[in-house]
Amino acid sequence: MSKITLGIIGGGQLGSMLALAAKKINIKTVIFSDDKESPAQRFSDKFIYGKYDDQQKINEFVNEVEIITYEFENIPYKTLNKINKLKPVLPKPSVNRIIQHRLAEKDFINKLNIRTTKYISIEKKSQIDALQDFLPGLLKTTTLGYDGKGQYLINSTTDVKSLNIDFSRGYILEKLVKLKKEISIIITRFNSKKYEIYEPIENIHENQILKESKIPASIDDKLLQLSKSWAIQISEELKYIGTLCVEFFIDRNDNLYVNEIAPRVHNSGHLTINAYNISQFENHIRAVCGLEQITLKKLSNAKMINIIGNQITNYRNKNFTKNEFFFDYHKKEIKDKRKMGHLTIICK
Ligand code: AMP
Numbered sequence: 594m595s596k597i598t599l600g601i602i603g604g605g606q607l608g609s610m611l612a613l614a615a616k617k618i619n620i621k622t623v624i625f626s627d628d629k630e631s632p633a634q635r636f637s638d639k640f641i642y643g644k645y646d647d648q649q650k651i652n653e654f655v656n657e658v659e660i661i662t663y664e665f666e667n668i669p670y671k672t673l674n675k676i677n678k679l680k681p682v683l684p685k686p687s688v689n690r691i692i693q694h695r696l697a698e699k700d701f702i703n704k705l706n707i708r709t710t711k712y713i714s715i716e717k718k719s720q721i722d723a724l725q726d727f728l729p730g731l732l733k734t735t736t737l738g739y740d741g742k743g744q745y746l747i748n749s750t751t752d753v754k755s756l757n758i759d760f761s762r763g764y765i766l767e768k769l770v771k772l773k774k775e776i777s778i779i780i781t782r783f784n785s786k787k788y789e790i791y792e793p794i795e796n797i798h799e800n801q802i803l804k805e806s807k808i809p810a811s812i813d814d815k816l817l818q819l820s821k822s823w824a825i826q827i828s829e830e831l832k833y834i835g836t837l838c839v840e841f842f843i844d845r846n847d848n849l850y851v852n853e854i855a856p857r858v859h860n861s862g863h864l865t866i867n868a869y870n871i872s873q874f875e876n877h878i879r880a881v882c883g884l885e886q887i888t889l890k891k892l893s894n895a896k897m898i899n900i901i902g903n904q905i906t907n908y909r910n911k912n913f914t915k916n917e918f919f920f921d922y923h924k925k926e927i928k929d930k931r932k933m934g935h936l937t938i939i940c941k
Pocket of ligand 1: 769771775802853
């Protein structure tokens, strides 16, 4: 039996599903979170509540575990780096440093000759006047944005003037891609050229929040192969250890673009729990803890529906068939736009 205790920074639904997957393979978990109500504490062996810059709490956490990973990418780089000096943090903090900054992330991807949408760094409001080439576009904060937070649709330069945007923060302006489809690839890298890769997942977003994911994605073989090879190239270049998600756009001319990279398990991969022999969560644990790599086997096609805000109330009172798997994230407070749970339906 394994003696490893894994530390997980962050205690949301991804932390919960990581802790559950760890339990299945006899890995103990300690969750460290700055949210007292973290749902993941229901599933971990231990829970430590503390701010991410509280050195005493960090020490307490580090002393309890052998290896550390994280469920979200916005942990301050300083904190991750400090922790990494005491116990190994995987994926490496340097990976997180690139990916938590939209500009550094896009520069990194372009250096690999992988296509992204056209983008430019914006530091002041006056710059927008000269940026017709990037419009219509999305103005995004370079850091700390997710699920459409910190994003503004800009159709014309006058739009910027009417929005009350705080330009003391860094921004990136991305040209809007005329979307035909969005897909993602989940890959778990164990070591140099050793990885397990899931088939492309097709994603539907509403108001910039993921609403549904399904496999198989309805894309042709060329896009399937190209998306996989870009995900492999990115994870090799980062010398990544663990599960990573690459999100892609496909435009109306079937051009593929990388939208962003998530250095962690990902919402679109929840269906891997029921559709594969090994889920993205278990694979992440296996990779970061240096356990055996098991060949992936697909068990069925699947569709996942995110349950957002007060939709959860209906689901909590529903009966499910044997092909439906309901996951309640047990969040204390129901909030508009908050991911409260998901339903996976397996199908032939
Ligand atoms: P993000 O937080 O950057 O992943 O954006 C969330 C969602 O907003 C994406 O999945 C797309 O549906 C949409 N989106 C973001 N950036 C663009 C873009 N440059 N062009 C078209 N749609 C976008």
